[in-house]
Amino acid sequence: MNFLKLVTRNKPRTGLGPNDVLGRVDEDVRSMIGRGRFMGDELKFGPNWVHGMIGRGTSGVFGTPGTFEDLGWSKNLKTTVGMDWLHNTMGGGLFGGVLNGPATTVTATAVTGTGTTWTASTLAGYQIHMPVTGLTTAPVYGNILSNTTSVAQIDQWWTSTDGAGTTPANTSAFQIVPGQGPARFIGITTNTGGPATGDTALTGEETANGLQRKLATFAHTPGATTFTLAVTYTAGATFTAEHKCGLFTGGYGASGGGILVADTTLNADATLASGDTLTCTWTWTLPAAG
Numbered sequence: 001m002n003f004l005k006l007v008t009r010n011k012p013r014t015g016l017g018p019n020d021v022l023g024r025v026d027e028d029v030r031s032m033i034g035r036g037r038f039m040g041d042e043l044k045f046g047p048n049w050v051h052g053m054i055g056r057g058t059s060g061v062f063g064t065p066g067t068f069e070d071l072g073w074s075k076n077l078k079t080t081v082g083m084d085w086l087h088n089t090m091g092g093g094l095f096g097g098v099l100n101g102p103a104t105t106v107t108a109t110a111v112t113g114t115g116t117t118w119t120a121s122t123l124a125g126y127q128i129h130m131p132v133t134g135l136t137t138a139p140v141y142g143n144i145l146s147n148t149t150s151v152a153q154i155d156q157w158w159t160s161t162d163g164a165g166t167t168p169a170n171t172s173a174f175q176i177v178p179g180q181g182p183a184r185f186i187g188i189t190t191n192t193g194g195p196a197t198g199d200t201a202l203t204g205e206e207t208a209n210g211l212q213r214k215l216a217t218f219a220h221t222p223g224a225t226t227f228t229l230a231v232t233y234t235a236g237a238t239f240t241a242e243h244k245c246g247l248f249t250g251g252y253g254a255s256g257g258g259i260l261v262a263d264t265t266l267n268a269d270a271t272l273a274s275g276d277t278l279t280c281t282w283t284w285t286l287p288a289a290g
Contacts, residue, residue, distance in 0.1 A: 010028075010072040010073055010267060011072060011268075012069060012070060012071050012072060012267070012268040013069065013070050014063055014067065014069045015063070015064060015067045015069075016067060016068045016069065016070055017067065017068065018055075018068055020068070020070075021053055021068050021070045024070055025051060028073065045078075045086070045285075045286060045287070046076075046078065046284070046285055047075050047076075047285065048075070048076045048078075048262065048282065048283060048284045048285055049073050049074070049075055049076070049282075049283045050073065050074050050075075050076055050245065050264045050266070050280060050281070050282050050283070051071070051072070051073050051280070051281045051283070052070075052071030052072070052074075052266050052267065052268070052270060052278065052279070052280055052281075053068055053069065053070055053071060053278070053279045053281075054068065054069040054071065054270055054272065054276060054277065054278055054279075055068050055276060055277035055278075055279070056068070056069070056273075056276055057235075057273065057274070057275025057276045057277070058275055059273040059274060059275050059276070060273075061238070061273035062271055062272070062273050062276065063276075071266055071267055071268040071270060072267035072268055073267055074264045074265055074266055074267040075264065076195075076247070076262040076263065076264040076282070077195040077196070077197065077199075077262060077263060077264060078197070078261070078262045079196075079197055079198070079199050079200070079260055079261065079262060079263065080197050080198060081200055081259050081260065081261075082183075082247075082259065082260065082261035082262050085125050085180050085183065085249065085259045085261055086261075088125070088179060088180045089179050089180045089181075089182075090179075091179070092178040092179040093178065093179060093180065094178045094179075099113075099114075099115060099117045100113025100114055100115050100116070100117050100118055100150060101113055101114060101173055101174055101175075102114060102171055102172060102173040102174065103130070103168070103170060103171060103172055103173075103174055104170065104171070105170050106130070106167060106168050106169065106170050106172060107167065108156060108157065108167050109153060109154055109155070109156065109253065109254070110151055110152065110153050110154065111128060111130070111142070111151070111152045111154065111174060112150055112151045113150055113151070113152070113174075115150065116149040116150045117149070118147055118148070118149050118150065118152075119149070120147060120148050120149055121146065121147065122147065123144045123146075123147040123152055123176065124144055124145060124146055124147070124249070124257065124258060124259055125143075125144065125180035125181060125249045125250075125258065125259040126144050126176050126177070126180050126181065127141050127142065127143055127144065127176070127177055127180075127181040128141060128142050128144055128152055128154065128174055128175070128176050128177075129141045129174065129175050129176075129177060130142075130168040130172045130173070130174040130175075131168060131172055131173070132165070132166045132168050132169075132172075133169065138159065138160060140157040140158060140159060140165030140166060140168065141157070141158055141160075141165070142154030142155060142156060142157050142158065143155045143158075143181050143249055143250030143251065143258065144176070144250070145250050145253040145256070145257025145258045146253070146257045152176075153253055153254070153257060154250070154253070155185075155250040155251035155252070155253055155257070155258070156251060162215060180249065180259070181249050181250070182218075182249070183247050183248060183249045183259065183261040183262075184215060184216045184218060184229055184247075184249075185213050185214065185215055185216065185247070185248040185249070185250060185251050185252075185258065186213065186214060186216050186229065186231045186245055186246070186247055186248070186280055186282065187202050187205045187206065187212075187213035187214075187245060187246050187248060187252065188202075188205070188206050188211055188233070188242050188244070188245045188246075188278075188280070189202050189203060189204040189205045189206060189242070189243065189244050189245070189246075190204060190206075190239070190240065190241050190242055190243050190244075191203040191204040191243060191244055192243050192244075193244075194265060195244065195263045195264060195265060199246075199260055199263055200259075200260055201256050201260060202244065202245075202246040202248075202256070202260060202263060205246070205252070205256060206239070206242070207252060208236075209235065209236035209237040209239075210233055210234045210235050210236040210237075211233050211235060211239060211242070211272075211278070212252055213248060213251055213252040214231045214233060214251075215231070215251065216229035216230055216231045216282070217229070217230050217231070223289070225285055225286055225287070225288050226283055226284060226285050226286070227283075227284050227286075228281055228282065228283050228284070229247070229281070229282040229284070230279065230280065230281040230282070231279070231280055232277050232278070232279045233277060233278045233279075233280075234275070234276075234277050235272040235273065235274055235275065235276050235277070235278070236274055237274055238272065238273050238274060239270070239271065239272045240271050241269040241270075241271055242266070242269060242270040242271070242272070242278065243265060243266060243269050244263060244264065244265050244266065245263065245264060245266065245280055246260050246262070246263035246264075247260070247261045247262045247263070247282060248260055248261065249261065262282075
């Protein structure tokens with residue numbers, strides 16, 4: 001069933017207050033649910049929806065300051081590499097060649113292992129965990145974006161609470177854990193090319209001035225069939241016609257990287273002045289229990 005056919009108002013509206021937007025979202029979500037279940041095939045993963053909302057800043061260039069623009073809903077497209085990510089995540093997949101330890105060089109964005117036993121371009125989406133110093137200091141981890149036979153590029157070092165982690169010592173041991181890391185980073189672009197199952201990157205992805213790829217906030221109600229990932233960007237410059245967004249397994253590296261799990265064309269383009277905000281909320285639907 002096409003949810004958008006049920007939502008007759010899926011068109012952008014300007015000049016709204018925050019309660020107006022939240023009321024519209026609540027009403028739309030209620031239309032998606034019937035007797036606690038998604039109105040679709042419960043044996044399928046999805047469909048999944050992305051909602052966009054602009055908050056107008058003090059500039060007043062593209063809308064009255066303090067008002068909101070509801071961009072409406074769009075359906076995402078799951079990529080082929082994204083479905084592989086799902087299988088590896090749920091099944092605890094482990095790549096071949098887990099050696100190369102301990103490290104010989106560690107930087108803020110890369111780990112060079114001992115030897116060259118890795119297969120190039122097979123580690124994206126996994127996480128690498130390393131100690132920092134001492135038995136009482138919590139270890140850190142990085143989301144692997146890409147790799148050669150000896151070097152794993154990561155987005156950064158993270159703490160378990162999503163803070164910035166300390167770079168480990170050069171000769172630290174490490175572990176690349178089974179199962180791939182969660183996809184919870186959202187990027188955005190003005191590129192107008194339509195999403196395709198073969199996509200592996202977000203062409204023209206924004207990398208500066210507040211619209212660079214960002215860690216999303218996860219929310220899930222126990223027992224529910226949905227979870228959400230939400231980000232709010234604050235524009236530091238003028239952006240015209242942000243058209244598409246993608247969900248990744250890591251933050252943006254030197255040349256992007258990470259697994260593009262899904263992407264979507266926004267229901268309406270977002271044009272932002274400096275100080276405007278853009279909120280993207282990704283709603284994922286999984287089959288019900290049983």
